[in-house]
Amino acid sequence: MATRIRTDSVTDGRPLVKRHGWPVRVWHWINAVVVIVMLMSGLMIFNAHGRLYWGQSGANTDAAWLEIGSTADAGYLQLGSVRVPTTGVLGYWRNGEGVVQRRAFPGWATIPTAYSLSAARRWHLFFAWLLVVPGLLFWLWSVVGGHARALLPMRTELAPRHVWADIRNHARLRFPAGQAALKYNILQKLSYSGVVFGLLPLLVLTGLAMSPAMNAAWPWLLDLFGGRQSARSLHFIAMVLLAAFIVVHLLMVVLAGPYNEIRSMVTGRFRLPAERADAKAEEVA
Amino acid sequence: MTIPTKSPLTRRSLIAGAGLAGAGLLLPGCDRLDQSPAFRETLRLGERVTMGAQRLVSDRTALAREYDGGDISPIFRSNGTRMPGTPDYAAWLAGGFADWRLAVDGMVARPLSLSLAQLGAMPVREQTTRHDCVEGWSAIGRWTGTPLKLLLDAAGVRNTARYLIFHCADLYGARPYYESIDMIDALHPQTILAWALNGRMLPVGNGAPLRLRVERQLGYKQAKYITRIEAVATLATSYGGKGGLWEDTNDYEWYAGI
Incomplete structure (x- = not known):
């Protein structure tokens, strides 16, 4: 990545530098829309059958490891033998007209708002292509163009001491400054590469593993995930992890300075944060 | 030297405003899009692409x-x-x-x-x-x-x-x-x-x-x-x-x- 400093736009000794290439920016904003649509339409698809199983098969009379359901007047999330009350949010909630609904996820979290499995599938299975095709192109560009090297952690960065130091810096909201801010830190590398090379392909492959046609075409999908219902469970778990990533990601953008961060993802240009006086002391070799 | 015509503040509020509006409009927006036959037809392209792709990678007798x-x-x-x-x-x-x-x-x-x-x-x-x-x-x-x-x-x-x-x-x-x-x-x-x-x-x-x-x-x-x-x-x-x-x-x- 080019880090040429534009000397014509230096503010208080903090230069505006080129940070993100256009493929990163374009893919980021495509995904910002596509992933949200996939998440919300996926929650509606889950609403058709709010139970998860392990193995090849599973239906109402089989044991579920996770269930979002309702009693006469309450909603709950059952995780193994633990039952969490979720009235008002999951399993038992009221729609815009105040009518009690017993689907797993509430209307504000789903596409569409009112229950429709067919509409949710239409959204999900169309946007799936907008996830897969740009995703494959981004992968190709990352590997050929070297971006993957910027994303993947180096061996020295994986040393527990280095990771721990970075966790402490994040917890104290001490973000990299100066030249260090031009590179991803280890927590960014782990989360970004975990999403790009881990969660997203896992979501796509577990999605395909739920397709009876793909099971015939690529039987290894079933073996890879241990059956169709296991694939459905892993698809759900990966979704939860991706949603958690988005929450933390947005939080970090806000904490690190939303204007500068969002600008860097829109125009590619990033105002380099000033070096702190104690920065050298914080650095771990 | 030129005087900047846009202050960072307006750009900042623009970005923030766009973000908020995007989040607020997303849900009713999706429902409204779903009402449009043309939009539904567009989404339905997914079925045709998926069928074509699945048939392409499947042996007929798989x-x-x-x-x-x-x-x-x-x-x-x-x-x-x-x-x-x-x-x-x-x-x-x-x-x-x-x-x-x-x-x-x-x-x-x-x-x-x-x-x-x-x-x-x-x-x-x-x-x-x-x-x-x-x-x-x-x-x-x-x-x-x-x-x-x-x-x-x-x-x-x-x-x-x-x-x-x-x-x-x-x-x-x-x-x-x-x-x-x-x-x-x-x-x-x-x-x-x-x-x-x-x-x-x-x-x-x-x-x-x-x-x-x-x-x-x-x-x-x-x-x-x-x-x-x-x-x-x-x-x-x-x-x-x-x-x-x-x-x-x-x-x-x-x-x-x-």
């Missing part, structure tokens, strides 16, 4: 996974119609389906009318396969039945026929259930007309006396209570024109490979 007896679901969930309430069906059921007949007609050289006994006398295929409901659950069962290809050969399906429509005895709501598949799935070795489940004659809840098994598609394609198979050149002129009850009434995809 088999669905067949399981061991130990994988069979203790209870095979019955979904949709569990008991067709029509007088015709009640009479067939009372007589043990002795008077029931399967018609094979439409674009065929020799229309057929077959009793359950005649079907049973034909060569049999047995397969333990997984049934995947569009809702998300799966059940495994052992199906015994007549390969559809044998019936199509016996009837002499014309090569201008492109689809088979399965007419069913049950009404869902007030409408007769029906489904359809194309010739690629019709001629697939695992596509059978099943008359037994787990070694017993097909229970009423699972489609007695005869149901379709088209193993590379989802549950709603597996028509139950079949009385007639019609070979046609187009789906547009039958029922609601979309090739199936769920397709006509609830906008489900005709191609249910995923």
Whole structure:
């Protein structure tokens, strides 16, 4: 990545530098829309059958490891033998007209708002292509163009001491400054590469593993995930992890300075944060 | 030196405002988009692309996974119609389906009318396969039945026929259930007309006396209570024109490979 400093736009000794290439920016904003649509339409698809199983098969009379359901007047999330009350949010909630609904996820979290499995599938299975095709192109560009090297952690960065130091810096909201801010830190590398090379392909492959046609075409999908219902469970778990990533990601953008961060993802240009006086002391070799 | 025309503050509020508006409009926006027939048609492109892609990577005779007896679901969930309430069906059921007949007609050289006994006398295929409901659950069962290809050969399906429509005895709501598949799935070795489940004659809840098994598609394609198979050149002129009850009434995809 080019880090040429534009000397014509230096503010208080903090230069505006080129940070993100256009493929990163374009893919980021495509995904910002596509992933949200996939998440919300996926929650509606889950609403058709709010139970998860392990193995090849599973239906109402089989044991579920996770269930979002309702009693006469309450909603709950059952995780193994633990039952969490979720009235008002999951399993038992009221729609815009105040009518009690017993689907797993509430209307504000789903596409569409009112229950429709067919509409949710239409959204999900169309946007799936907008996830897969740009995703494959981004992968190709990352590997050929070297971006993957910027994303993947180096061996020295994986040393527990280095990771721990970075966790402490994040917890104290001490973000990299100066030249260090031009590179991803280890927590960014782990989360970004975990999403790009881990969660997203896992979501796509577990999605395909739920397709009876793909099971015939690529039987290894079933073996890879241990059956169709296991694939459905892993698809759900990966979704939860991706949603958690988005929450933390947005939080970090806000904490690190939303204007500068969002600008860097829109125009590619990033105002380099000033070096702190104690920065050298914080650095771990 | 030029004086900047935009202050960072307005750009900042622009970005923040766009973000907030985006989040606030997303939900009602999606619902409103869904009302637009043009938008729905656009989303429906996904079905065509998916079908094309899945057919591209699939061998025509690629088999669905067949399981061991130990994988069979203790209870095979019955979904949709569990008991067709029509007088015709009640009479067939009372007589043990002795008077029931399967018609094979439409674009065929020799229309057929077959009793359950005649079907049973034909060569049999047995397969333990997984049934995947569009809702998300799966059940495994052992199906015994007549390969559809044998019936199509016996009837002499014309090569201008492109689809088979399965007419069913049950009404869902007030409408007769029906489904359809194309010739690629019709001629697939695992596509059978099943008359037994787990070694017993097909229970009423699972489609007695005869149901379709088209193993590379989802549950709603597996028509139950079949009385007639019609070979046609187009789906547009039958029922609601979309090739199936769920397709006509609830906008489900005709191609249910995923």
